[in-house]
Amino acid sequence: MNPFLRAMWSGLIFLSLLPLAVSAVSPVQERADRFLKLANAGYQALYRVNSEAQWLAVTDVTPEHDAAVAATGKAYAAFNGNPALITEARDLLTHEKELTPLSVRQLKQLLLNAAEGPMTNPDLVAKRVEAETKQASILNSFEFKLNGQKITANEIDNKLEKSTDLEERKAVWKASKESGPALKPDLVVLRDLRNGVAREMKYPDYFSLEVASYGMTTDEMLKMLDDWMATLRPLYLQLHTWAKYRLAEKYHQPVPKKIPAHWINNRWAQEWPDLVEAANIDKYFEGRSADWIIKTAEQFYTGLGFSPLPESFWKRSDLYPLPSDSKRKKNTHASCWHIDLENDIRSLQSIEPNARWFFTAHHELGHGYYFKAYTRPEVPYLLRTGAAPGFHEGVGELISLASSQVPYLQSRGILPKDFKPDMNAFLLDDALARAIPFIYFSCGTMPHWEADIYAHNLPADQWNARWWKYVSDMQGVEPPSARGEEWCDAATKTHINDTPAYYYNYAFATVFKFQLHDYIARKILHQPPQSCNYADNKEVGTWLNNILKKGSTEDWRKVLKEATGEDISTRAMAEYFKPLQSWLEEQNKGRQIGWE
Ligand code: X8Z
Ligand code: ZN
Numbered sequence: 001m002n003p004f005l006r007a008m009w010s011g012l013i014f015l016s017l018l019p020l021a022v023s024a025v026s027p028v029q030e031r032a033d034r035f036l037k038l039a040n041a042g043y044q045a046l047y048r049v050n051s052e053a054q055w056l057a058v059t060d061v062t063p064e065h066d067a068a069v070a071a072t073g074k075a076y077a078a079f080n081g082n083p084a085l086i087t088e089a090r091d092l093l094t095h096e097k098e099l100t101p102l103s104v105r106q107l108k109q110l111l112l113n114a115a116e117g118p119m120t121n122p123d124l125v126a127k128r129v130e131a132e133t134k135q136a137s138i139l140n141s142f143e144f145k146l147n148g149q150k151i152t153a154n155e156i157d158n159k160l161e162k163s164t165d166l167e168e169r170k171a172v173w174k175a176s177k178e179s180g181p182a183l184k185p186d187l188v189v190l191r192d193l194r195n196g197v198a199r200e201m202k203y204p205d206y207f208s209l210e211v212a213s214y215g216m217t218t219d220e221m222l223k224m225l226d227d228w229m230a231t232l233r234p235l236y237l238q239l240h241t242w243a244k245y246r247l248a249e250k251y252h253q254p255v256p257k258k259i260p261a262h263w264i265n266n267r268w269a270q271e272w273p274d275l276v277e278a279a280n281i282d283k284y285f286e287g288r289s290a291d292w293i294i295k296t297a298e299q300f301y302t303g304l305g306f307s308p309l310p311e312s313f314w315k316r317s318d319l320y321p322l323p324s325d326s327k328r329k330k331n332t333h334a335s336c337w338h339i340d341l342e343n344d345i346r347s348l349q350s351i352e353p354n355a356r357w358f359f360t361a362h363h364e365l366g367h368g369y370y371f372k373a374y375t376r377p378e379v380p381y382l383l384r385t386g387a388a389p390g391f392h393e394g395v396g397e398l399i400s401l402a403s404s405q406v407p408y409l410q411s412r413g414i415l416p417k418d419f420k421p422d423m424n425a426f427l428l429d430d431a432l433a434r435a436i437p438f439i440y441f442s443c444g445t446m447p448h449w450e451a452d453i454y455a456h457n458l459p460a461d462q463w464n465a466r467w468w469k470y471v472s473d474m475q476g477v478e479p480p481s482a483r484g485e486e487w488c489d490a491a492t493k494t495h496i497n498d499t500p501a502y503y504y505n506y507a508f509a510t511v512f513k514f515q516l517h518d519y520i521a522r523k524i525l526h527q528p529p530q531s532c533n534y535a536d537n538k539e540v541g542t543w544l545n546n547i548l549k550k551g552s553t554e555d556w557r558k559v560l561k562e563a564t565g566e567d568i569s570t571r572a573m574a575e576y577f578k579p580l581q582s583w584l585e586e587q588n589k590g591r592q593i594g595w596e
Helices: 003-025 027-059 064-081 081-095 103-115 122-141 151-160 168-176 181-199 206-214 218-251 292-304 311-316 356-374 388-402 405-409 423-433 436-454 460-475 494-498 504-525 540-548 556-564 571-587
Strands: 144-146 149-151 334-339 346-350
Touching: 027 103, 027 122, 027 334, 064 103, 064 122, 081 103, 103 206, 103 494, 103 571, 122 181, 122 494, 144 151, 144 168, 151 168, 151 292, 151 311, 168 206, 181 311, 181 436, 181 460, 181 494, 206 218, 206 436, 218 423, 218 436, 218 504, 218 540, 218 571, 292 356, 292 388, 311 346, 334 356, 346 356, 356 388, 356 540, 388 405, 388 423, 388 504, 388 540, 388 556, 423 436, 423 571, 436 460, 436 504, 504 540, 504 571, 540 556
Parallel strands: none
Antiparallel strands: 144 149, 334 346
């Protein structure tokens, strides 16, 4: 046959096979496609209405805005937790093998979403929405007072950063714990309501529902966190010892066994910043503007090849502290929002020109750039989220780590070109301020306490004692004076109230960021991870974008393995800080290590 005829024939054969190919989509897949088209559309529409209302309520706390959130929260659940949706998704999943992996992932995500407000029990859902709204309102409008005078969260943090007067520090620290008693009553109610919605969908408790995003049980998650703490323990004990000697010297006090909480600059002792003089870069932020902070953070991402944030980001975000005479009240903890799961991205912050907000701004834009990367037609709305929640937290953390590298800071003119860094000091500061003590808060105190209240039903009259037991045993930190059950110090941490059973995601993010950073430094930049510069490197951007643009369309373990060749582990983190161990052992010679 001549080639022309052959081509004709094969074309005809192909065409005649086409109807067969189309009908090769199984009836159950067709049914799933139709269902998911509707489910995605409804999800996006209600997500947007609910986020808009929540945004208004957190940026301007008023009874009217709270009422709107309660209404949209119920509407959101009315759709996402609708029994008809739950039944259809479950039924389709009984045919899992006949469905595409993308359909299966969407159906599973839909069921996780439904479990936040299952309308098989509308009364329970309504109570939860109302209690969540009330708690957020108390949290977001709480006024801290120091000696009878109003003090903002930024002022608390700034005082803890600067003051060397232990009496003043103690008063500020205590002022920061005043919100606990105001938040406890509703948290007690919320514990049962959150557990209630999870149980409605056959999860043992709310903590188990949240860790299900990783395909893990509560015990598996806690074991992974405990293993991470165990591998890093020798380094932590050395750092703890070094820090308490350093602090005792600073405050002219005898060396304690455990570190008093008000000696540390962070309100929860979650990070230990500003302990290393030679690595303190605060002065290089003086005289800069808050606007410069956020623009410099954006420039990190655009330098990697990501496009600028949309115009609407700059119009609609709420980035700066309120003037002291403002009548408006807003949440003071940083966050980033994907309002419509499309291009309406906003951030809520209270940026001041200092190193703390510099790193926070980089973190928040990590969320923003993740949103942007997976906002594309190939990613259905239900999967426009991180491969795991810890991936979302990890991206900004990675860029914060990258933005703290000395060669980067020099290349951007933040540190002078002739700056001669003491590399050991910078590494020590990285460990204290961004990594190691944080592991004992984020793997230890926070998730263990939350697992106790949700999964192990800890009675509410033991909450504060349990909190301090974990702070003491796991972090080696103690309160300045006894903290009875009239306090609820856990509830002073934002996430306990408005992002429950979530904090281990920051632990995951910390471990994960060192793995990504290690890969980027060694395999792409060919520079030492402890001293490298990502600035304007498009290869780094492309590599990162490949992870981000997937959203949650693939299993997180596969995404991590394909990107780095590794499973999740503290290997990269331990190697990054390896040079410190022997230095610390030398410094701590003759000192009693640890607190037991
Ligand atoms: O809450 C945050 C972000 C918002 S997603 C600012 N972080 C944790 C915290 O502040 O406790 C970032 C790292 C730890
Ligand atoms: Zn975050």
